[in-house]
Amino acid sequence: MRRKVLDVAEVAFQARGYHASSLGDLMAAAGVSGGALHHHFPTKKALALAVIDERVAAAVEATWIAPVVAAASAREGVRAVFEAVAAELDQQGFVRGCPLNNLAHELSLADPDLRAALAGIFSAWRQAIAGKVRADQQEGREQGTDPERFAALAVATYSGAMSMAKTAQDATVLRDCLAALGEA
Amino acid sequence: MRRKVLDVAEVAFQARGYHASSLGDLMAAAGVSGGALHHHFPTKKALALAVIDERVAAAVEATWIAPVVAAASAREGVRAVFEAVAAELDQQGFVRGCPLNNLAHELSLADPDLRAALAGIFSAWRQAIAGKVRADQQEGREQGTDPERFAALAVATYSGAMSMAKTAQDATVLRDCLAALGEA
DNA sequence: TTGACAAAACAGGACAACCGGTCTGTTTAT
DNA sequence: ATAAACAGACCGGTTGTCCTGTTTTGTCAA
Incomplete structure (x- = not known):
């Protein structure tokens, strides 16, 4: 039950946003009652926090952090993620946007707790990329690059x-941005 | 009256978003009645379109297009805008976000007419930057850069x-992104 | 294994507040 | 006199929260 609600909320929040997704819609889509929903998530905000902490963080980990950490280098990892995401969107024929950025845009000014949770994910993302750049430098694969700045640019450009x-x-x-990053 | 409503809506939409800004709030803030509001903007969507066409477009023109067009080069213009915006945000001590991106994130999947209006502003923004790069190339200030890609990267990074x-x-x-663009 | 009991999970109704749109009447501007 | 602008009431529908009652699950002792 709890998982059904999270599944449905994750999709709805990404596709329509938090405010435009009503609890009624989520209940109907998940096939649960008000009592059950509120047992697991006492308020709508609690549901959003759970989606952020459990689903958005996992999506950033899977889409970005894991591939970059496993790549031959940070630059190679960034290139591979851009290409993989572009290919996937082409295949889907529809762009729902980045789960983290969609919610960050809508909720950062609306609630400090939600903002803090979202900021934490951005921070982990940037740190993972910067950490990879530093590893590259120690192993001679990269030089002259500021790890924090490279990470900021990669995350900002993708976002x-x-x-x-x-x-x-x-x-x-x-693809245009990836090519421009390669040239610049 | 009409202008008061637009003023108030521009600020509220940027600060809180479209869905989280009710017509009641806007009326109270602008000091107008429902009759007056609906006379000028028959629906909430009409108000959003007006804000996009008249206020968001003007903000992008003033913040980005005009300075880049007037700069010594596209790269200098981009640098100057990043710095000017960073300085202004530091002085304000608060970040409300980019008027175009705030609304684009919230409304692109919600309504095709709103999305088209927002997409038009992105397009004009990118074309202005690319056009400046082409002018730079013709006057020998720039070479080997793809104008469209440079523009895509500048807009994406800033966004x-x-x-x-x-x-x-x-x-x-x-500032981190600007420095990384300079290095890369 | 079974029955009793408690906790967790679930169903669904009630509620006040809120929402955008519609409409009639009044005021203002030309 | 007429059109434009404005005031504000009304409307049905929606919303998140709160709540009571029912069902399911887990635990324990006999």
């Missing part, structure tokens, strides 16, 4: 490109 | 950095 791709419903901008 | 700055309530990431 912005996903926003643009969502508005344009076209994943080409991801 | 992503503003999202991150809003979540962190800290403008440092704008």
Whole structure:
């Protein structure tokens, strides 16, 4: 039951946003009653926090952190993620946007607890990339690059490109940005 | 009257978002009645379209397009905008986010007309930057850069950095990204 | 294994507040 | 005199929270 609600909320929050997803819609989609929903998540905010902590964090880990950590280098990892996401969006034919950025945009100014949870995920993401750059430097694969700044640029570029791709419903901008990063 | 409503809606939509800004709140803040509001904007969506077409477009023009067009080069213009925005956010001590990206995130999947209006602003923004790069190339100030890709990267990086700055309530990431763009 | 009991999970109704849109009447501007 | 602008009431529907009652699950002792 709890998992059904989380599954449904994760999808709805990404596709429509938090405010535009009513508890009624989520209950109907998950096939649960008000009593059951409120037993597991006493308030709508509690549900959002659970989605952020359990689902959004996991999505960033799977889409970004794990591939970068496992890649031959940070640059190779970033390139691979951009390409994988662009290919996946092309195949889907629809761009729902980045789960983290979709919620971060909507909720960062709305609630400090939600903002803190979202900020924590951004921070972990950036630290993972910066950590990989440092490992690259120690092993001679990279030099002259500031790890924190590289990480900030990678996360910002991806976040912005996903926003643009969502508005344009076209994943080409991801490839354009990757090419421009390679050139610059 | 009409202008008061637009003023108030522009601020509320940026600060809280469209769905979390009720017409009641906007009316109270603008000091107008329901009759007056609906005379000028028959539906909430019409109000959002007006804010996008008249206020968001103007903000992107003032913050980005005009300075880049007037700069010595596209790269100099991009640098100057990042720095100016970072400085302004530091002075404000608060990050509300980019008016275009805030609404684009919330509304792109919610309504095709709103998405089209937002996409149009992104497109004009990118074209202005790409056009400046082309002018630079013709006058020998730039070479070997793909104008469209450079523009995509500049817009994406700024958009992503503003999202991150809003979540962190800290403008440092704008400077980090600018420095990383300079290095890369 | 069974029965008793408690806790957890679930169903679904009630509630006040809120929402955007519709509409009639009044005021203001031309 | 007429059109535009404005006031504010009304409406049905929606919303998240709160709550009581019922069902299911877990635990324990006999």
